[in-house]
Amino acid sequence: MAEAAGKITWRRVFWWSVIAYFVGKLVARWLYPDALTMPQVWGVVILLPALRAAMELRYALARYLACRQRGRDVRSSLPALLPVGFAGFVRFNYIQLFGFLQRRAPCPNYDDEFEHYKKSQHSTVILIALIACAVELPISATVIGFVAHGSESGSPAHVILLSFSLFAVLWLVGDRYLVSRSRHGLAGDKLYLNVGARFEAEIALASVQDVRLLTQKEAQESRAAWIRRNGCNPSETIMATPFDQPNLAISLDVLSHPHIEAYGIPREQVRSLLVYVDDPQSFAKKVQERLS
16 A cells, blocks of 8 residues: 555646646537536545545554654644655645745755755746746647636636746746755765755765665666666665756665655655766765775
């Protein structure tokens, strides 16, 4: 059950629900209105996240009971009933949307800092996505004008279009702001990895088993191909770079329980991290010096 829940992430459920709504609305309103009604469409949209939450119900109850046993009252224990993945998904998107409006705390004073943005493709990808959103808005508005019959039926479609466009623009701007102001670093006996709100880790150097540079062939592989070739478990491997091909592989001692969050969700049992750094040779050298 836990493995299945890991594969069906809240991000996937969210987009499945969005797709189900628009496909269902297309069928109910224009293609086969006698076969499907809008209340039935909304039932499917609500059913998807409800089933996902049911998959984690027993784990949520266990977390709630653990909080109660530690002496916490009912009110402060209620958040434990929320699925961990759902809470992380909401927190991640909130930070993404409003991250550029908040004054982020300055990065810690690392002994050694390693950039991952200056040579990254991240800014280029975000710029292309922003242009696509700007171009899509007038095109979609024109198409809706042809499809919608009258202002009464066209109004909800315009509101939905505007909401999704605004969501996408704010999300992209927030992502660029947060990623550009984050970096990896070494401080004391800790290794810090940070890629905006997407990924963060605080790892004791004692739990780092190996840091090695990826060859050009390995860097061009997909995460799935790298995992198959190295015989790793997909649930124990994290790609800690949004768009760039990773150029470093970090092996961890899973028993050391490092603090790792990916997309707002705490991750446990992580053995491998695939990381992108602007200067991978310097990163690997500094970490190896600390390990020796």
